[in-house]
Amino acid sequence: MSDSTAIAHDAHAAPDHGHGEAHPTYLRHHFENVEQQADAAGFAMWIFLLTEVMFFGGLFTAYLIYRNWYYPAFVAASHQLSVVWGTTNTAVLIFSSFTMAMGVWCAETRRRKGLVLSLCLTFLLGLVFLGIKTIEYSEKIEKHHVPGFHYNLSSFLDPDNDAAAKAASDKALPLDMARHTEVYFSLYFAMTGMHALHMIIGIAILGYMIFRARAGAYTSGHVTFVENFGLYWHFVDIIWIYLFALLYLISRHQ
Amino acid sequence: MTDQKEMESASHHVVSPKIYVIILFALILGTAATVWASFLELGPWNPVIALAIATGKAMLVVLYFMHVKYSSKLTKLTVFAGIFTFLTLIGMTLADYFSRAWGQW
Amino acid sequence: MSHISPIIWQFLVKWMTNFALFPPEASKIAPQMDALLFFMVLVSLIGLTIVTLLVTSFCILYSKERHPVAEQIEGSTLLEATWTIIPLGLFLVMFVWGALIYFRVYTPPANSMNIYVVGKQWMWKAEHPGGQHEINSLHIPTGQPIQLTLISQDVFHSFSIPAFRVKREAIPGRYTTVWFEATTPGTYHLFCTQYCGTNHSQMIGDIVVLTPEDYRKWLAESTSGMSLAQNGERLFASLSCNACHNTRPDARGPSLANVYGAKLALSSGGTVLADEAYLRESILNPSQHITQGYAPIMPTYQGQVSEEGVIALVEYIKNLNSDYRIQQTLNTTDLLPEGEGTPRRPTPAAGPQAGPAGTAQPGTAKQGTVKP
């Protein structure tokens, strides 16, 4: 076989793997070059997003099954959500996705100020999203629409006394169907809760990134972290796009 | 070395902010469209349209914001694998639920 | 060896005399199931023998002493195709054969007698149509197909009779069915095979298979006086079901006579076969099961009737072959306000497909729904 088989038999074989010349400091020792390192990190992020897809996949499956089974309950329960808040939040999140994308662009083109600004905007928009979510949640808590021991059916049995139901001109549900609104709210809280948790984690990382970016961390060519975080943030945005369509917009025309 | 190509094609393609702005407007437009469509009486098409618009929006985010349009085949394959498994989980589970309603046989 | 431990010796003798690979075959399906099992054991043994023989002979023929230098072989498409296709073919045969048996076990014949079984932590409660109750035992006759309709009150249980080769999960909130026809009188094991909590291993009982004569004797001895359907009739009246389901032309609910086994048109579109599961569902979740032409006004009875009560009601409705009995009961409809619209009587849509021209009148303490 050929002589090119350069397998190191002994430890003293030419230690030319020097940390000499053009190797930037952020290149970790086990990678051949920066390209490989960035590539591996990006690919790893995508694989991680796959696991996230499957994580939400279980919830979406449950949602689709029960929506089919208990459609009237899902319609009535979704009318309890505010389309205005939902749309605002969707817009906020889309905007934050945009600012995040701009942040990545700034990092790639080495604009430190632009990066810090974009990250700050993303951070703020994330907080706005969570703020609106808090308003929505507290409304549910007030109305006892949180599944569990204190769950209250009156909005669905007696829609005339309920502002949201009246606005949607809902008819009263029979008791057995009204009970199934609890399944809707179970899924609502599980899905939006998991999403909000991802937002909180994202915002925490954003805070750290702003801190580092001000020191010029990501604008010297090593943009992997910003890019990967961008992927995460966009993914969270996509989940919300579906949640909005599925949870808020069931049959608004009735 | 098979990966040589993958690596080169994955080298950063910087997307211009102009495209980002266009996508942003498309997404906002999509959001408006989906809200508007939900107030129309379309029968069984309501959820279909809602999901179609949501999927369209998600595609824009994936392709442009997440740069998949400019990424290596491997990344595209990864995205595809995710969607495929996701649909397997949903599809095969729902198949059980739907066929249960068909009765004994 | 003279020094063998007497305890082990006892074990061995006992085992050799009782040696069995399969439990007794006491139902009609058992020999069919065993035929497939034997086939699979045979295939497995042949497969295992082939692999073992090949490995052993290669080990002997090509050990380093005999065969110091290995010959490099890439592979052989033909050989590989062979051992892809042959197992695939065998597996497909097993699949088809197994599927056929699966159909048989879970498709009760039309003339089967229905016994309800409720599983709860940690006992099995059987309800015979004649009103006989049993706990952790089940008496059945030979020569008669028995259908079990199972439900659980709490967690998953599994009703297993190894001697009959049948098993079915009892799940909360839904009826499941299984059927068998016992062939040999005797007492057999009943197990709960799905882990169901602390006393799972005590959720066992006896299946007592009797000859038809003995069975009749047993029925007569253990009757509680009221048949299941009679209990159901009482419940039907006390829950005021007849306020709406009263057969009058202006009734707010459909007539229930001959409804069992019929194909009903639903107001949500589509038709559904009214079987036990459907009857149960429409008592507990009525708003999803509105017969076409009727308003969704029926209240849910969830939480008001126990699973046993639902079973009695279902059994009553199943045996309702005419409107006569309902018309005779005291009716309180007149005291209630008129329902909106003019509900009309449904034509017994599509006709009862299993013509229930049976002899069983509601209330007669006859065992079994005698449906052709």
Place this chain on the structure above:
Amino acid sequence: MSATIVSLPDQSTARIPKVNFITKENGLLSWLLTGDHKRIAILYLISLSFFFFIGGALAGLIRLELLTPQTDLMATDTYNKVFTMHGVIMIFFFLVPSVPATLGNFLIPLMIGAKDLALPKINLLSWYLYIAGGILAIYTMASGGVDTGWTFTTPLSTHYVNTNVLTTGLAAFIAGFSSIFTGLNFIVTIHKMRCPGMTWFRMPLFVWAHYAASILMVLATPVVAIAIVLIALERTIGIGVFDPTKGGDPLLFQHLFWFYSHPAVYIMILPGMGVISETISTFSRKRVFGYTAVAFSSVAIAVFGFFVWAHHMFIMGISNYAVLVFSLLTMLVAVPSAIKIFNWTFTLYKGSITFETPMLYTFGFMGLFTIGGLTGVFLGTAGTDIHLTETYFIVAHFHFVMVGGMLMAFLAGIHFWWPKITGRMYPEKISQLAAVITFIGFNFTFFPQFILGTLGMPRRYASYPPEFQILNVFSTAGATILGVGYLLPVLYLTWSLKYGAIAGNNPWQATGLEWQIQSPPLTENFTVTPIMDHEAYDYEWLENQKAKEVASVG
């Protein structure tokens, strides 16, 4: 059969290389904060063995209790907790991470010519997650245990037990993320870190098997994670996704659970199959028969593995149409396993076979896995599944696959790569004895359980009808033999750390890249990036290589 391929260096002059990954740094912290995949593998090996022996002790208690039909050793409640913890620990803390986290971690970078896994920090994180999950599991056990069975069946786990379901669930959840990160790391490494010349079809089959298993880890594990989250929410807040009294469907939990837990058995067995491909090739001095078929059958198992989960639910009231589809797909997934068995068998054909310990374990694997696999077909067939499911037949079946298959492969691998990991050989004779004892003990323990299963004895029973006693006595007797078989390796392997013969670079004359470097390897694995210019299992290349060396020295 005295012939052997072992070639050790002259013991009087041989030394373990002064500089290697073990001696590079000293102190506990240098281990606990390491990024070196080899050190993490050793951390895993130690912690895994610990959990294996806890799980094994619990198994011993189960077998002791089942010695007699009555519940005399422990109360039913205790028994339920013991078998639950046995399942949880063995599955989440031993079988799932066993080969991938130890041998896979150690070997994948070496085999593909990389300096480390792509994400060393994530690798360390995954070990810490594993330990965190493990500590939670131990805590659960110490604080009263849990009695749901490892399957967490709803509504039992959500509404009807008062034991530590939450902490157990959390333990499984955390361990799940550990396994996701391991799988993620492997996929990225295999895609991005191969050395020049290492094409996909030059990779050892061990790497292929791990690649397939990693796909399953990454895509299936999150689904069980969300199912566990929903159980936790149901227990704490009282949401109604699986609760039948609120309109939920408990079968949905089964769907979500088995969507992970069926692929999980392939996560457990595929890496074991990878080990077998390596050993069988090395000890018959031959390229694996039909390399491509074996490689693709791994991937086929991974892909088909996603489509068969509902065969765990045949009698649970899923739709009969679904039963047909899932039964058919189960038959299809059995075929790649059959292909592998025959390909391994024909690897022996015209080889030059020697019978060192790893090879003995390999033969054990092939026999037991064949039985385990074929009995799996009994359970995938819809009709016979009715009779056999939820009985001891199931128990026997998956112990044949998991313990007979996976554990045999694990031990084969540990023995095979022991000289590479430690630089020293284990004692050959006693280890051969251990392999034989394990095989005999295993058959004694689990074969009677097949008969118990066909006779109808249900699983998870603390007491049972007296006529099943004889077979249970056999099984318990076998378990003691098996216990000896598992204890022996711990003893002599530990002994060999100090007193074993110096192994040299390549005691087995194997072809993999990992054998061409010093043992134990350097921290950076390769001082010069290797270039792969030959197929995997190319023994001629190895001969040439040796000849060249001799020539150059001479």
